[in-house]
Amino acid sequence: MTVNYVEPRVSGTVPTSHVDLTGLDALATPRGIAIFGASSDPTKIGGRPLRFLKESGFGGGIHPINPRYDEVQGVRAHASLDDVDGPVDLAVVAVPRDHVLPAIEACGRKGVKVATVFSAGFSEQDDEGAERQRRLLETAKAVGVRILGPNTIGSLNRRTGAVGTFAAATGVRPTRPIHGRAALVSQSGAMAAHWVVEGLDRGIEFPTWIATGNEGDIDFADALAWVALHDDAPVIAAYLEGARDGDKLREALAIAQQRGKTVVMLKVGTSEAGARAAASHTASLVGADQVFDALFRQYGVIRVHSMDEVLDLTYAATVGKAPEGDRVGLFTTSGGMGILMADVATEAGLQVPPVPNALRAELRAIWPPAGVNNPIDLTAQVMNSETLLGDFADVVLREKQYDCLVMALTYMGRLEPWTDLVVSMLGRVREAHPDVPLFIAMLATPEVRSAVEELGIAVFPDVSAAVRAAGRLATHALEAGRATDDRGGGAAPRIAADGAVTEVMAKTILAEAGVPVVEERVVTSAEDAAAAAEAVDGPVVLKVVSPDIPHKTEVGGVALDVRSGDAAAEAYTRIRAAAHSARPDARVDGVLVAPMVTDGVETILGAFNDPTFGPVVLFGLGGVLVEVLGDVTYRLAPFGPQTGMEMIREIRGFAVLDGARGRPPVDLDALAQALSALSRLAHANRDVLDSVEVNPFLARPRGHGGLAVDALITTRTGRRS
Amino acid sequence: MTVNYVEPRVSGTVPTSHVDLTGLDALATPRGIAIFGASSDPTKIGGRPLRFLKESGFGGGIHPINPRYDEVQGVRAHASLDDVDGPVDLAVVAVPRDHVLPAIEACGRKGVKVATVFSAGFSEQDDEGAERQRRLLETAKAVGVRILGPNTIGSLNRRTGAVGTFAAATGVRPTRPIHGRAALVSQSGAMAAHWVVEGLDRGIEFPTWIATGNEGDIDFADALAWVALHDDAPVIAAYLEGARDGDKLREALAIAQQRGKTVVMLKVGTSEAGARAAASHTASLVGADQVFDALFRQYGVIRVHSMDEVLDLTYAATVGKAPEGDRVGLFTTSGGMGILMADVATEAGLQVPPVPNALRAELRAIWPPAGVNNPIDLTAQVMNSETLLGDFADVVLREKQYDCLVMALTYMGRLEPWTDLVVSMLGRVREAHPDVPLFIAMLATPEVRSAVEELGIAVFPDVSAAVRAAGRLATHALEAGRATDDRGGGAAPRIAADGAVTEVMAKTILAEAGVPVVEERVVTSAEDAAAAAEAVDGPVVLKVVSPDIPHKTEVGGVALDVRSGDAAAEAYTRIRAAAHSARPDARVDGVLVAPMVTDGVETILGAFNDPTFGPVVLFGLGGVLVEVLGDVTYRLAPFGPQTGMEMIREIRGFAVLDGARGRPPVDLDALAQALSALSRLAHANRDVLDSVEVNPFLARPRGHGGLAVDALITTRTGRRS
CATH class of the missing domain: 3.40.50.261 (Succinyl-CoA synthetase domains)
Incomplete structure (x- = not known):
């Protein structure tokens, strides 16, 4: 095999505000590697890294740490890392859980950049393990050592021979010439190892791979961003279960997209049973699978649902x-x-x-x-x-x-x-x-x-x-080929943090944000009703406005298809009388006059605040059937009208908007603009917003825009930390 | 390999009225096999069957027919089939197209049961070839020889060693012990051969397979029925492009179901591009893919969409x-x-x-x-x-x-x-x-x-x-585990062959068939209107009945929510006056009085006469969205309520009927009964029917049944031949 060694690029050239690439170069180009718990048995977890290193062509120092031997597998060993001469950038920690902390302290003294901790018994196990992990990470941070793991199978860089793994897969070599090469980033060590072995059978090698284990420190996003920036593989195969920090993952995917990488992503946890299997996750995190889907669409990730597909596409993209x-x-x-x-x-x-x-x-x-x-x-x-x-x-x-x-x-x-x-x-x-x-x-x-x-x-x-x-x-x-990272632009109004948002306030906010809202007025006299009706081009509806009258039609509180000022004045008087007659005690704030729109298709525009990714915008057609069929699409806010248009076109019922059954097609541009405006509003208020629902938003025929008919905005009581 | 030879069962034990099994035993247990065009080159199409036969352990007579040699590949050859001693049940015909006809005539003289014709240049080629095929089949029928092909790769029975194929795949032997065995029936020889080779790699052997080629005589349905009856493989892998005779295919699948066979079916031609590729098919045949889908559901066929799935499922069902x-x-x-x-x-x-x-x-x-x-x-x-x-x-x-x-x-x-x-x-x-x-x-x-x-x-x-x-x-x-071949029961009214069926007639026919129809009356006086309204439990609607007034609402020809006899009389008078005022010249047949139903979910019940399979019933929810999403399901008529219930439950929008969003669930039993009744009606009138559309059929809350509100029946002008 030809080794295409690539000089790592300096991380600082790409501005990163969420991912942390400090020290990750040490996984690829360490000057020396120390192995805590190095074993003379080359089949044991502590023995395998040394065996693999001896065969890998690694050019730097190899330092088994074992107080019981002077040499391990023929390599000079030291009782303590403090005794090692020469630089050590990467430490492999294969000792029982209670010996990890002192090893990390030693790493700190030696200036080790990354410690890869194989040891289990941390947050994956129980509360006590979680506390153990917290203390480990606290120490690592204090002494300036980054941690891969704990409970990880580690990482490998075949280009430099830097072995930081005990995966038996590392020892498997191809039995025929291999022409596909890709990088691999995985939250599961077993998955990574399986892909490495099956990849060779299929004609793909993963010269660089990183498995992130418990993600005490270095996580999937850090690893993905590092690989996107510093590995020359054009394709990255990735396995993901969930993310704690949505902004970080979003940034890592944006970096991969900017670098022109093809990311083939197996994200699991789509089902309830899968969520239960993901014991380490909160239900909400796994439940947000559709949000991950939206994220992947926005950043050009090829999402797949089986290992077969991961390998098929990685193979096709690298061999061909x-x-x-x-x-x-x-x-x-x-x-x-x-x-x-x-x-x-x-x-x-x-x-x-x-x-x-x-x-x-x-x-x-x-x-x-x-x-x-x-x-x-x-x-x-x-x-x-x-x-x-x-x-x-x-x-x-x-x-x-x-x-x-x-x-x-x-x-x-x-x-x-x-x-x-x-x-x-x-x-x-x-x-x-x-x-x-x-x-x-x-x-x-x-x-x-x-x-x-x-x-x-x-x-x-x-x-x-x-x-x-x-x-x-x-x-x-x-x-x-389309514009990437379409975040849209323009200002958005601020929503007050506390207090209820009434429907009128919600519509005002939406209108200010750029979402067209039905022009309606609450009037308190027959004259004003007439004037309001005359100000509208076309027929109007009148409705009694009262917190005490929920079913307005039953009491005669509604007039439809009113076509003149006089008729509106008359309707106003009739509605007030009917309301009073039916409910003499009801508070009546007035009568609402609004244009009667009959040429629109009902759609739903919404936004909610995902605990991981922040504001997410949704779009779908109105009606119970859409709800039953789940024909709704999502995008992370903010985004421009181009992304809004993608949303509109990807719902299954798109033809209803595009002129099915001889109806006129609706104003898709106005709809896309409204979605973008809603996304900016949600993003600008992510610290206070709980949700926005515009239901229905009437999509009117082409050239006639659209209209938010009803709107609800809810805010959180507490602020985002 | 263990040969599990199975004594063929007598075809006559299963009543078959469509498939024709005459002579097919000869593909499996011929007493002798003749090879027209036998070649001394064992790699040529004419040479391969002989080579395979010599290696297959076939115990009967092997008779190369070649006027130029006394022996071919070491086997005694004859110039003519007439010269052969001993019985010949199967003839393999590997001669140029113009020599096929005399070979078939010789087969007739010799008492050959089946001739497998490899030769191409028949209906797959052009009109001239189609005419050549027609003459070939005419002759074969006259002399009592059944034809497999022409243009077929043939058949194989490894249990008896009966080779009737030139497929190179026959020469491929497993390189490891094989534990899965299934039968194979295919309309494509290349597909069959590919499965045979890939099957061995995956651990499955196909000891019996039949490829039907041009299907001049023996077709997919005949071959499938024969295999289901006479081969002991519990699983049949099948490849299908289309069917000329729907009843035949239906019968073959029913036989397979009765025999407890698992049929794994790759039916292609789901797309327009696929239809274009299927040059030998009419568009309507390939377009009816949903009808095939319905057929497969009704007969417990496992339908798959890739070769991978065929082999995965065949493997799983036979090895495990x-x-x-x-x-x-x-x-x-x-x-x-x-x-x-x-x-x-x-x-x-x-x-x-x-x-x-x-x-x-x-x-x-x-x-x-x-x-x-x-x-x-x-x-x-x-x-x-x-x-x-x-x-x-x-x-x-x-x-x-x-x-x-x-x-x-x-x-x-x-x-x-x-x-x-x-x-x-x-x-x-x-x-x-x-x-x-x-x-x-x-x-x-x-x-x-x-x-x-x-x-x-x-x-x-x-x-x-x-x-x-x-x-x-x-x-x-x-x-x-459910009841098989659920054809329902009960009589159905006959529809007159000619002449138009009016809406009133259609509803009468449907009611008689057992589809509940809204109780409506056409009245011609205010008194009758009052009486009709009083006969209804609940509010009624009145509508003018006139062939000259298509838009009834616009002329004031409709009254909704009429709640008493007096109100109905008044509405009658108003409607007549309004209609007369708007269209003085219009013919008015009266005014329709019908119950006003507001608690129903709109569904569509339909039937159409598929050119291949006859009457097919469809079911879906009402509304443009369902049409756009294609959320409609089909079954071949006739069927019982159990099948009707399966249809209802398998639409994606089923939750709308089952009480979504807090609505009451609808009367599913009544809906299933109505579908079954419609299927019996369509089946009983398959000779005259074109289509039935009940749209909407209102599915009312549980215990309240359902109601056909509007209905259209169209008949053919000509009769089914």
């Missing part, structure tokens, strides 16, 4: 290359496989444009029985011809109508006499079309896989997995 | 066993993996019941750091202990609270020193709990996989795939 658009050409050896590919491509959001007519004729001239639409069915003849695949690819790609090709070649890579043929066929296609991403679905021997991967072509055993990988990477590339 | 219920116990070596498993289990429809408290204490006594809820986290300690896994399984399974266990054991099957340990650990669990289905997720060497499979335990590399397989099989088992 991502398509820059969503137009796919599908090659197949059989009609059936072609139909399946077209189905999956559609499901994966890819376009399957037909082959232009002129080119079809050319293809037919090459091999008359071929299917020359898209999918392109080369028939089993591809197995009998040295030239057919390449000739077809040349024709199909000539007009640059396809952003990538997916080719299903059944078992050609698995059976004689086709194994050599398929490698040379694909070599010719790659040579002729070096920039076209190719995704191959076929069964293949390890040798054939490596040979094809060396061409920069990803090979999948399953045709659906190949098409889906192309689809996910294409979608990601298209999303990455 | 299906859970009989949906309660899963999840074992893991790490918390993270456990959360992921719980998420996937929930998504897959499994229950993840917590471990009872008393048992938790026992587990904690065995290994204190373990997570003893469900998922059960054994921690990495499972890799250091010979007994931990078995001891935990004993406790967890004691109270029979779990229908199956899924265990994620990371890479224990892949790395020393754990490979032997994991096999012995699982052996102990299997011995102690022989009847509990076990699904293992781990990376494993081929040797470990075979050893674990020999215990009747399925091993998956991916944890999500393992959990999903458990979920699909459990769901299938629960569905199979």
Whole structure:
């Protein structure tokens, strides 16, 4: 394997206000590594790091710390870190929990930058362990040592040979040439180790990986930000259960996005049963899975839901290359496989444009029985011809109508006499079309896989997995082409911290924030009712305003479709009389006059204050069915109208807004602006806000904007700490 | 490999009125096989069947037919089939298309039962080929020979060694012991061959498979029915693109269901691009994918959407066993993996019941750091202990609270020193709990996989795939526990073949069929209006009835919430006057008096006549959003109320009917009865019916039934042939 050693960049070049990168370079480029509890048994947890270090090519000092021996596994040992000569930047701590604290103190004296603590028995165990961890971290902070863990499997940097792990996976070496390389950041050591082993089987190596364990100090966000800044892997595979500090995670993802990294994220805890399994989490944290989803969308993260997908996409993105658009050409050896590919491509959001007519004729001239639409069915003849695949690819790609090709070649890579043929066929296609991403679905021997991967072509055993990988990477590339970190701009009004916000106040605040609100007036005379009605363009409604009359229609307290000032005056008088007659004791504050809007689609705009991520904005259509179906989408505030438009377009019921059943399409721009305005308002008041609900917000036909008809703002009693 | 030869059962024991099993036994147990176009080159299409036959252990006569040689590949050849001594039941036809017809005529003279025609150039090619196929089939029918193909890769029966295929896959033999065996029926030869090869890699063999090619005669339904009746494989993997005869396919699936077969079905053509790819299909056939989906639900077919899923489920169902219920116990070596498993289990429809408290204490006594809820986290300690896994399984399974266990054991099957340990650990669990289905997720060497499979335990590399397989099989088992082939019963009225069906007629027909219809009367005097209103319990609505007044409200032709006979009389007079004033020339047939129902949820009940499957009933909620989201479900008519209830419960918006947002739940039984009644009506009139739409059907609160408010029945102009 070629080691591409990368000089770490100075952390200070990227402004970070939440993540803390202090000392993390020591995980990659320590001048020396000390091992507390180093064992002479190379299979024990205390023995493995030393064994791995001896084999890793690490160039710095290796210092076993063990008071019982002068040497361990043939390496000079010391009774204490204080006795070690030369610099030590990284310490591996593999001692029982009660011996960790003195080890950290010794690290402090020696100037160690990071101590990786394998030891268990801390916050993952019980309250006593949590207290033990608190004391450990307090000491580490006092002596200036950062902690990875405790209860972590550690980290590895194969580029420098810096081993800080006991994972048995470290000893597993590839049995065939590997062409995919990615970084890995994980909150679970077992998950990281599993990916390392399975990755090698699939053709990916993780030369840099960090598992964060209990996250007493260095957490997922720190590790992700460090890898994004200092590792040259273009892809980061990540495993996440939850986050304590939402701002930190958001910053780390923003850094990864700015650095152009492709983050493939397995975030678990989507279900109630999963939440129960995540014993270390509060229910609210795991319950906020939709908020994580919103975060990932905002920062261009490829979210997946299985280990298979993590590895498939990491493999596809590192061995091959991502398509820059969503137009796919599908090659197949059989009609059936072609139909399946077209189905999956559609499901994966890819376009399957037909082959232009002129080119079809050319293809037919090459091999008359071929299917020359898209999918392109080369028939089993591809197995009998040295030239057919390449000739077809040349024709199909000539007009640059396809952003990538997916080719299903059944078992050609698995059976004689086709194994050599398929490698040379694909070599010719790659040579002729070096920039076209190719995704191959076929069964293949390890040798054939490596040979094809060396061409920069990803090979999948399953045709659906190949098409889906192309689809996910294409979608990601298209999303990455949009503006990043769309935080919007503009001022927002402040909401008073204490006291109730009435509906009138809420509407005033929203209007000031830029959310259009229905123009309504409360009047207390027939004359004012007439004037208010005349000020409105179109019919109005009148409603009695009284805290004592909840059901206004029943008492005759409502008049609809009032079309003149006179009619409004009359309605005013009638409503007052009816209210008095039905409820003589009721307080009546007046009568509300508002335009009667009948051409709007009811939507809901809302914001709530997530305990981890702060204000989150939601959008959905109105009505009980939407609630039942959960057809609601979220984004972290603040954001600009572009993000608002993404929200609108991603609900399943979008067609209702876009002119379903012959209705006029609604004013999507106004809706997107309103969402952005709401997000700015929520963000500006995150210290006092509990929630905002604009329900309904009427989305009116294009050019007519929208109107908040009802609004509720609630504030917290206490302030955010 | 053990050959479990099964004496074919007599087809006649199962009444079949659509599928045609004549002669199909010859694919499995021919007394002799002739090969037209037998080649001395064992790699050629004409040479492969002979090569495979020589190696297959086939005990009958093998007869190469080739006028140019006396022997082919060492086997005595004949110039003509007429020269062959001894019986020939199966003929393989590997000659150019223009030589096929004389070969079939020779087959007829010899008494051949089935001719498998490899040759291409028939209906798959062009109109000329279609005509060639028509002539071929005409001849075959005349001489009493059934045809598999043309343009087929053929069939194989490894139990008897009957080879009727040129698939190179036939020559691929397993490299490790195989413990899964299933049958395979496919409309695509390439797909079948691919499954055969990939199956061996995954641990499944397909000893019996049939690929139907152009389906000139023997089609998918015939082959499926034959396999269901005459092969002892409990699982049938199937690939389907479409069907020409819906009744036939329905009968074949009913037979498979009656025989207790698990059918794992990859049906393609779900997308528009897929439909375009299926060039040989009409758009309507592929477009009816939802109808296939309904068919599969009705006959307990496990429908999947990728080859991976076909093989995963076939493997799980044949190597292991299906859970009989949906309660899963999840074992893991790490918390993270456990959360992921719980998420996937929930998504897959499994229950993840917590471990009872008393048992938790026992587990904690065995290994204190373990997570003893469900998922059960054994921690990495499972890799250091010979007994931990078995001891935990004993406790967890004691109270029979779990229908199956899924265990994620990371890479224990892949790395020393754990490979032997994991096999012995699982052996102990299997011995102690022989009847509990076990699904293992781990990376494993081929040797470990075979050893674990020999215990009747399925091993998956991916944890999500393992959990999903458990979920699909459990769901299938629960569905199979319900009554099968629920066709309902009872008479239904006949609809006249010709002429328009008015709304009044439609409602009369529906009421007679058993669909409750709103009780409404058309009156022509104020007195009758009063009488009609008084006959109704509760308020009524009145509407002018006129073919010339489409927008009734605009002309004052509607009165709502009329609460007495007097008020109804007055409303009648007002409506007549208003209608006359607005449209003096309009024909007015009277005024309709109907109960005003305000407590119903709007639903849609419909039926349409699918060109392949005949009448199909649909159900969904009312409203534009449902249409946009496609939240509609289908079933083939006729069916009983149980199937109706399944339809109601499977729409995504079911909670709207079941009391969402504090509303009363609706009368589900009445709704299910109405769906069943509609299905009987549609079925009884399938020869004349085009469509029925009951929109809205108001589902009223429990105990209050439901009401068809509006109904439309359309008939065909021509009759079904």
